[in-house]
Amino acid sequence: MDGAFEVLARDPASGARAGRLHTAHGVVETPAFMPVGTQASVKTLSSEELEELGASMILGNTYHLYLRPGAGRVAELGGLHRFMAWSGSILTDSGGFQVLSLTALRRVDEEGVTFRSHLDGSTHRLTPEGVVHLQELLGSDVAMVLDECPPYPSPPEEVEASLRRTERWAEIALASHRRDDQLLFGIVQGGMEAGVRRRAARALGKLEFDGYGIGGLSIGEPKETMYRMLEASVPELPPARPRYLMGVGSPDALVEGVARGIDLFDSVLPTRVARHGTVLTRRGPVTVRNARYASDERPLDPSCDCRVCRRYSRAYVRHLLNAGEILGLRLCSYHNLHVLLRLMEEVRAAIRQGTFAEVRRAAAALFPRRQE
Amino acid sequence: MDGAFEVLARDPASGARAGRLHTAHGVVETPAFMPVGTQASVKTLSSEELEELGASMILGNTYHLYLRPGAGRVAELGGLHRFMAWSGSILTDSGGFQVLSLTALRRVDEEGVTFRSHLDGSTHRLTPEGVVHLQELLGSDVAMVLDECPPYPSPPEEVEASLRRTERWAEIALASHRRDDQLLFGIVQGGMEAGVRRRAARALGKLEFDGYGIGGLSIGEPKETMYRMLEASVPELPPARPRYLMGVGSPDALVEGVARGIDLFDSVLPTRVARHGTVLTRRGPVTVRNARYASDERPLDPSCDCRVCRRYSRAYVRHLLNAGEILGLRLCSYHNLHVLLRLMEEVRAAIRQGTFAEVRRAAAALFPRRQE
Ligand SMILES: [Zn+2]
Ligand SMILES: [Zn+2]
Numbered sequence: 001m002d003g004a005f006e007v008l009a010r011d012p013a014s015g016a017r018a019g020r021l022h023t024a025h026g027v028v029e030t031p032a033f034m035p036v037g038t039q040a041s042v043k044t045l046s047s048e049e050l051e052e053l054g055a056s057m058i059l060g061n062t063y064h065l066y067l068r069p070g071a072g073r074v075a076e077l078g079g080l081h082r083f084m085a086w087s088g089s090i091l092t093d094s095g096g097f098q099v100l101s102l103t104a105l106r107r108v109d110e111e112g113v114t115f116r117s118h119l120d121g122s123t124h125r126l127t128p129e130g131v132v133h134l135q136e137l138l139g140s141d142v143a144m145v146l147d148e149c150p151p152y153p154s155p156p157e158e159v160e161a162s163l164r165r166t167e168r169w170a171e172i173a174l175a176s177h178r179r180d181d182q183l184l185f186g187i188v189q190g191g192m193e194a195g196v197r198r199r200a201a202r203a204l205g206k207l208e209f210d211g212y213g214i215g216g217l218s219i220g221e222p223k224e225t226m227y228r229m230l231e232a233s234v235p236e237l238p239p240a241r242p243r244y245l246m247g248v249g250s251p252d253a254l255v256e257g258v259a260r261g262i263d264l265f266d267s268v269l270p271t272r273v274a275r276h277g278t279v280l281t282r283r284g285p286v287t288v289r290n291a292r293y294a295s296d297e298r299p300l301d302p303s304c305d306c307r308v309c310r311r312y313s314r315a316y317v318r319h320l321l322n323a324g325e326i327l328g329l330r331l332c333s334y335h336n337l338h339v340l341l342r343l344m345e346e347v348r349a350a351i352r353q354g355t356f357a358e359v360r361r362a363a364a365a366l367f368p369r370r371q372e
Numbered sequence: 373m374d375g376a377f378e379v380l381a382r383d384p385a386s387g388a389r390a391g392r393l394h395t396a397h398g399v400v401e402t403p404a405f406m407p408v409g410t411q412a413s414v415k416t417l418s419s420e421e422l423e424e425l426g427a428s429m430i431l432g433n434t435y436h437l438y439l440r441p442g443a444g445r446v447a448e449l450g451g452l453h454r455f456m457a458w459s460g461s462i463l464t465d466s467g468g469f470q471v472l473s474l475t476a477l478r479r480v481d482e483e484g485v486t487f488r489s490h491l492d493g494s495t496h497r498l499t500p501e502g503v504v505h506l507q508e509l510l511g512s513d514v515a516m517v518l519d520e521c522p523p524y525p526s527p528p529e530e531v532e533a534s535l536r537r538t539e540r541w542a543e544i545a546l547a548s549h550r551r552d553d554q555l556l557f558g559i560v561q562g563g564m565e566a567g568v569r570r571r572a573a574r575a576l577g578k579l580e581f582d583g584y585g586i587g588g589l590s591i592g593e594p595k596e597t598m599y600r601m602l603e604a605s606v607p608e609l610p611p612a613r614p615r616y617l618m619g620v621g622s623p624d625a626l627v628e629g630v631a632r633g634i635d636l637f638d639s640v641l642p643t644r645v646a647r648h649g650t651v652l653t654r655r656g657p658v659t660v661r662n663a664r665y666a667s668d669e670r671p672l673d674p675s676c677d678c679r680v681c682r683r684y685s686r687a688y689v690r691h692l693l694n695a696g697e698i699l700g701l702r703l704c705s706y707h708n709l710h711v712l713l714r715l716m717e718e719v720r721a722a723i724r725q726g727t728f729a730e731v732r733r734a735a736a737a738l739f740p741r742r743q744e
Contacts (some may be wrong), residue, residue, distance in 0.1 A: 320412075
C-alpha cells in the first residue's frame, strides 16, 4: 500500500518522530507499543480491555497460530480480527524467531526451515513464501518476512551466512506477497557488528517493503550494543517508511529506541513481569508479590489512574499473587500495559510539542534497579 | 439484627418464596445465588465484573482467609469488603467443611478441631467461638457457625455423635457473637435420614439465629435424597428467617431448592465447570473444549445476551481453552455466572408473578445429559 505511513513531526535534537500508520483496520499513531497476543490472546486480557487501554495495534504470532488453531481454520472463520473479536490493527510476526528458539531438531537450509512442533513433535516446514501465504490467510494488517536470527553471540562467518539467507528470503517474500490490504515489512538482521548492520539495512532498504523490522536485538546483548546497532541501521532505511524494533518493551529502551528513529515496538515484558508479580511504576519496578507489600494499602502505582490503581491495593494484589489467584495476573498485566501505552502517548505528544528531551530524561529514571 | 429478612411473595403451588435480605452492605433479593470467592476472589473475575453481572452477595471462606492472608491482616486493612474492593454483601462460610475435606491429621474433639494447614503443614485449631471471632475480624455481612459435616455415607451412630457436637457448637457460637452489623446463621446437619434432619432442624430453629444454613448435602448422595432432606428440614425452620442451601449450584437443583423454600445458594460449579471447558446453556451444558466446536461461530449460548456471548465465538473460546490461555477460563466463568444469576432473577420475577411452575418445568430441561 502506498502512502500507508506519514511522518507528522520530528524532534530536532534526536531521531524521534511522530507519525501515522494507516492499515486496513484504522490508524496507528506512532511511536506505538504493540501488546503481544501470541496465541490470539494478550495473556489474561480480553479484547474489550485492550480497547479500553487504548491499544491500536496488537501482535499475533504466525508460528503459534499456524500450529494452533491453524491458519486455514482462522481464514475459514473470517480472519484473525474476527476470530479474536478485535477490530483494531494486527501485526503478525513471521514466527522465525519462535521456530529457532522453541523447536527441537530444526534444520535450516537455503529454501526454508524444517522443524518439529513444540506441541506434539510433528514435523513441519516453513519457507519465505509459505510464511507470507500463512499471514495472508490470517489476514493481519502487517505481515513480517521469514528471517533467521543468529543467537548472541555468534561467530562473524555464521552471522554472514545467516544474513545472506535472510536477504534472499526477503526477496522471495516480497515477490510472493499478494494481498493489497496487507502491508509487508522486511527485517534487518546482521548480528552485533555496526558495519554488518549498516550494510544489511542499506540492502534491505532498497527493496520496496512497506516498513522495516529491526530484528535480532534484545537477545542478551548489553543495551548499549543494541543502541549502537540501531544507530547503524536506522539511517540506512527509507525515511518515509515505518521502522519496527522487535521484542523491546522496557520503558527506558522504548524511549531510547524512539530517540533513534523507531516507530513501532512489541514485547511480552508487561505480561511476563506480571507473571513474576512485578509491576511498572513511575518510580521503577515494584515486585508487589514480596511480603513487604502485604499490608500496603496504596495502589500498584500511586501516580497511575488506570482502572486497577483506582480500585485495588497492593495488599490485595499481593494476596492474589501469593494465593495463586488468576485475578492477580490480570490486574498486574492490565496495569503494566497501561503504563507502557500511556508512556507512548506521552512520547507522541512530546515529539509534537518539542518536549521529547524532557520525557527522555524522565524515562531514564523509570526503570532503575532499586525498588521503591 | 431484627427484621433483616422479609418475605414479599409466596408461590401457592410450592414452598417457593421471594424476599429481601437486608445486610450492612445493601439488599439481597432472594432467592439468590452467591458466587464463591474462596480466597477473596471469584476465580478469574474482578469485582467490577461481579457488579456488572448483578451479583448482590458473594462468598468468602473463613478457613482459607484465616490461613492466607490472615483474618487479623484483613481486619487491619479495613475488612474483607475493602480488601477486595467489593461494596456488595459478603457471606463467610465457617470453613468447617474445608477443614474436614482439605486438611491432614485433623482431630475433632468436643471443643473444636485441630488440624494441619494444607498449605504448609503448620498446626491450627478452630473452635466455635474462634470461628465467630475470625468472621467478626473479616467483617462479613453474614457469618456461619462452625459445624461438622459427616461424610456420605456415614453410620447412624456417627451421624448422631457429630450432630450433637454441631448442636452444642451452634449454642456456643450464638453466645459468643458480638457484632451487631453482622448476621449469624446456624447450620442444620443430620446426615441422610429424614427423621434426624427433621429433629435437627427443629432444635436449631429454636435458637435465635438470623438465618439457617442447610449443610451436609450435595456431597455425593442422589439428588432425590437431597430433596427429601430439604423437605424434612425446611418446614421445621422459622418461616420468617432466610434458609441457605450450602454448596448447591446446578440449575435444576437451584430451582428445586427454591421450590422447597430455599432463599440462598452458593456453589463453585459455574467456575469449576469452566475450568473443564464446560458452559451452561439454555439447552444444557456444552463442553466447548471439544474439537467439534473448533469451527463453531455461534456464541457459547445463542440465547444468551451476556458480554461474552455478544462478542466471542465458541471457536475462539475453544481455541483459548485448548491453548491454555487464561482468557478462555475467564470467558466461560463469566458466562456461567451470568446464566445462574439470570436464572435466579427469572425465578424471583416468576414467584412474584405467580408463574414459578413454568420456570420450574423449563429448568428441569436445562441440565440434561445430552449435549447440544
Ligand atoms: Zn495502574
Ligand atoms: Zn453468555
